[in-house]
Amino acid sequence: MMEFDTIAAISTPMGEGAIAIVRLSGPQAVATADRVYRGANQLLEVPTHTIHYGKLVDHETEQVVDEVMVSVMRAPKTFTREDVVELNCHGGVVAVNRVLELILAQPDVRLAEPGEFTKRAFLNGRIDLSQAEAVMDLIRAKTDRAMTVAIGQIEGRLSKLVQELREQLLQTIASIEVNIDYPEYDAEEMTQQIVQKDAGEVRRILTELLRTARQGKILREGLSTAIIGRPNVGKSSLLNTLVQEAKAIVTDIAGTTRDTIEEYVNVRGVPLKLIDTAGIRETEDIVERMGVEKSRQALNSADLILLVLNGNDELTQEDTLLFEAIRDMNAIIIVNKSDLAQQIDLTRVEELAAGRPVVTTSLLEEAGVNDLEAAIAALFFEQGVESQDMTYVSNARHIQLIKQASQMIEDALGAAEAAMPIDMVQIDLRRAWDTLGEINGDTAQDSLLDKLFSQFCLGK
Ligand code: GDP
Numbered sequence: 001m002m003e004f005d006t007i008a009a010i011s012t013p014m015g016e017g018a019i020a021i022v023r024l025s026g027p028q029a030v031a032t033a034d035r036v037y038r039g040a041n042q043l044l045e046v047p048t049h050t051i052h053y054g055k056l057v058d059h060e061t062e063q064v065v066d067e068v069m070v071s072v073m074r075a076p077k078t079f080t081r082e083d084v085v086e087l088n089c090h091g092g093v094v095a096v097n098r099v100l101e102l103i104l105a106q107p108d109v110r111l112a113e114p115g116e117f118t119k120r121a122f123l124n125g126r127i128d129l130s131q132a133e134a135v136m137d138l139i140r141a142k143t144d145r146a147m148t149v150a151i152g153q154i155e156g157r158l159s160k161l162v163q164e165l166r167e168q169l170l171q172t173i174a175s176i177e178v179n180i181d182y183p184e185y186d187a188e189e190m191t192q193q194i195v196q197k198d199a200g201e202v203r204r205i206l207t208e209l210l211r212t213a214r215q216g217k218i219l220r221e222g223l224s225t226a227i228i229g230r231p232n233v234g235k236s237s238l239l240n241t242l243v244q245e246a247k248a249i250v251t252d253i254a255g256t257t258r259d260t261i262e263e264y265v266n267v268r269g270v271p272l273k274l275i276d277t278a279g280i281r282e283t284e285d286i287v288e289r290m291g292v293e294k295s296r297q298a299l300n301s302a303d304l305i306l307l308v309l310n311g312n313d314e315l316t317q318e319d320t321l322l323f324e325a326i327r328d329m330n331a332i333i334i335v336n337k338s339d340l341a342q343q344i345d346l347t348r349v350e351e352l353a354a355g356r357p358v359v360t361t362s363l364l365e366e367a368g369v370n371d372l373e374a375a376i377a378a379l380f381f382e383q384g385v386e387s388q389d390m391t392y393v394s395n396a397r398h399i400q401l402i403k404q405a406s407q408m409i410e411d412a413l414g415a416a417e418a419a420m421p422i423d424m425v426q427i428d429l430r431r432a433w434d435t436l437g438e439i440n441g442d443t444a445q446d447s448l449l450d451k452l453f454s455q456f457c458l459g460k
């Protein structure tokens, strides 16, 4: 294990929480806490993984700073694999800051950099890089399902797969090597066969993995969704219904800025990022403000359109224009006001929907809302594919590396097929092996590590 100094930081979100935790990690963690702790025991003597009630005092004046519960966890069974002490304070920004100041006033301890606890966990070999990144994703996860993906990564699902793929590449490289040593074989032809079979398999799995990337990205960032329709069809009602139905919105973590015109709702595990909800609430929708042509551009950035129609009315030219504007886009057509006499030509609506789902609702009476939610979920989890068991790549850096590695294998396949010198094939495979290694951090550079970990929240 590497030798580090002792670091400390507030590890709970800043705010008026009931409990705030100051966390220390490093060789002096227990001694530092012990110096300012007054309780039944000396912290230096208590067994590991135990919690102790007591007071924190200014070590010079013996003045009480806070009442605390102190957890003492000795290496190596800790998050960082170092000695860790957590001071559970009484909370309040002022109190917790005073405790942190007190700790930092002790010798041999300094304020942790953002992400430094996680960085240590990585450097001490407790987690690999993709797991460290998953910790960050977890902090930002918007819904339960995004949480599951992040947890899957922390558990090492992606790392394990990447590990296996690298193993396989290494084996491919080795078998090619063996061939070169037996000149009685036609080395080029053997190489071609081996590369096609083994490296081809690796590339297939990488392609598969990239297919999950879209879903992974949506889970992380939300499916950007626009509600459109002419005035009075029920857009605001739909927005309100979705917001109310959203039972498990994970609110943004303190410290990350929140875009005021975006609202996240969770529909059966699919996070929708509703675009321009302020516009709908206050000044009606984008189409009205900007006209169809301009709104078409705005709509293009959406992953999903919810087009609302009034079933109590005949289709108007404006409705047709809206259909026109969302041609070829992911959309769900909502025929609202089913509680009133139906005037709309449903056959025509189906025609214009062109295979996209049409759902009938009465938002006033909350009818059809389940159908709508099911339609949204079905769009996302194609044919009800259960997502929980899949290995997702959702991290932009991972996606980039997988794309690159995939391309390198492609190059190797091309080189083998063209009967290029075997060295060339080897080089491409070797580079793919290296590139995949960057996902887990096996081949990561120090500068990359610094950049990655500095993105973490302070105290994590
Ligand atoms: P927007 O202009 O598209 O945002 O539509 P609103 O959501 O503001 O709704 C316009 C009016 O239609 C309001 O008076 C709503 O109460 C009413 N409304 C919305 N949905 C329904 C529905 O399903 N049935 C009936 N009868 N009225 C509805």
Ligand code: ZN
Residues within 6 Å of the ligand: 232, 235, 236, 237, 280, 281, 284
């Ligand atoms: Zn409205």
